[in-house]
Amino acid sequence: MTTDDGGPFDLGNVNGLRLDEILPHPVGCAHEPRFTAVTIPVTCAHPVADWDPDPGAD
Incomplete structure (x- = not known):
């Protein structure tokens, strides 16, 4: 990744x-x-989530 002026960028x-x-x-x-x-x-696309009220029931 480079900066607007072409130099390096430190995240x-x-x-x-x-x-x-x-x-x-x-x-x-x-x-x-x-x-x-x-x-x-x-x-990115919108996230899709489902609510599982009892994840241990499977």
Whole structure:
């Protein structure tokens, strides 16, 4: 991963996080965490979950 200016980016620099938003997208949602020097775009489908009130009953 490289920064906007082409340099390396350290994911350990959590203090560099400036904007973290989840946006609607035609296939589900887009997550765009924006750090001081890089944006990491992630597109994903909506999660699907089922509730099993008694998981030991199977």
